[in-house]
Amino acid sequence: MIAIDVMGGDNAPQVVLKGALEAAKNYIPIALHGPEDVIVPWLEHHAPGWQTLNITIHPSSQIVAMDEDPVFAVRKKTDSSLVKAVASVATGSAQAVLSAGNSGALMVASALIIGRQQGVERPAIAGFLPVQHGTVLALDLGANTECRPHHLLQFAQLGTQYLKGSMGIEQPRVSLLSNGHEAGKGSILVKEAYQLLASAPGLNFVGNTEPAAIFAHKTDIVVCDGFSGNVLLKTMEAVIEMTASIFPSQAAVLEEKYHQKAPGGALLLGIKGTVIVCHGNADAKTIENAISFAWKISHKTLKNKENISQLY
């Protein structure tokens, strides 16, 4: 069962419901969290006979706005679609939760309600970048704009744990995003994190990496603070979009190429449950892909949510 925050996102609830409906048609069990008087009429109109699909409706009366203070929202809006969807993972009634809403609130709710893995100070948003011949897991993509060196070490550990556990990659290569591949390059943060990653047991640390090396797939995991990671992710997306506009005849091919590889949503790592963060502006296809991704991984990841300190 995948719990969906129907009211989260710039184009909610329409695109979220559309994405969820398509996923349900592909036999993924869906739990829709949101106001019944929004969800039911939409389903009646767009999918008459939806009752034959594996869709359940979980009424909630409140909505967390995109720009609302995360901590305040989570504490006050206990009957919101976001909080209720997250809570359903904590109780075990859903295997994963997905929201395109206020990502800060999603993080806070996940940490407070589902809980952080033991030893994890800062959960991180981890996304797969489409690169030559595969994907690279990048984290943090924006949850933590200010990081200390040991946070980057934890991101490296979380990413490694995830690729090992869910993807079966035995010794994933981990690198630090920097402005030069040489060991001495980078900000003070990167230089200090370099020392920690280089001496940490259980990590296959391959040094600093620049974007060219990331997109040439010279690493499996790239670790960075949330500010740089956000620049990396959004620059990639913006340049792909700009290039597509230069070749309108090929734009569909290009989008298909990147959509195929990218799972449509990012993971919140460091939480004792599967939490998928979608872009606020995600379209229905992206939501559908992200649900499908959540469904695939939620089975694999349950068994890997161990204490990270046991692993390193």
Add this chain to the structure above:
Amino acid sequence: MIAIDVMGGDNAPQVVLKGALEAAKNYIPIALHGPEDVIVPWLEHHAPGWQTLNITIHPSSQIVAMDEDPVFAVRKKTDSSLVKAVASVATGSAQAVLSAGNSGALMVASALIIGRQQGVERPAIAGFLPVQHGTVLALDLGANTECRPHHLLQFAQLGTQYLKGSMGIEQPRVSLLSNGHEAGKGSILVKEAYQLLASAPGLNFVGNTEPAAIFAHKTDIVVCDGFSGNVLLKTMEAVIEMTASIFPSQAAVLEEKYHQKAPGGALLLGIKGTVIVCHGNADAKTIENAISFAWKISHKTLKNKENISQLY
């Protein structure tokens, strides 16, 4: 006269000489700095009759290596092609200097020998990003990995001064690179710089900007610390290259499209002279474009190298 550091760059001296030769064929006066016994045989072999072109040779015996400590290199290697080329701008015998070599050493040499504009604490590397319908000036692209808020303010002022003086843009829009366009978004650095830019006289500050808005040309200048700027620039380059490899038949069109817009080199702003920084891995065509860019702007910029504090 454009002074060229013949020995700077991953593929020096060949690609540098080739780019310079092509520029000279386009009637740009070129001063080649480097060992005579390297330069003369190359010219004799590749351009018999080169003496009819406007090329002069300025012998130097030392080479600054790509990974050498900048301050040490500049102080010790006073007879290097890099230091000599920079010095020729200080003495007025060249209007601009170009190097694809050690960019740290180029900066240090420029600051020490040509000098910083009055009031400028940190010169910045400023480059034009090819965006929808034009270019956006981005700075800093890697000279200053650690910045304080007032450095970002100075970058905003330098960029504005440059676009006004050299490009005739009267009120260039300036924005801060951030992980969200809202005023409260960003790292601590960005939040503090936001306050400074918002209250600075003479700046057309339009707020925070994300990569999508940069590539949609919603700003003329984007200001950032050198680490984030480097990630922005290099991610853009890497994604363009990856996309070109997906459409091999269109790769030439794509490259042409971006090459046309991008001048091939970045500017060192805040220095009392025109200094062009090329990528270490620049090819001959890029060097040629950068020389041509240097030639075009060096006439316009001389008159604008005033005290920046007089302008703000």
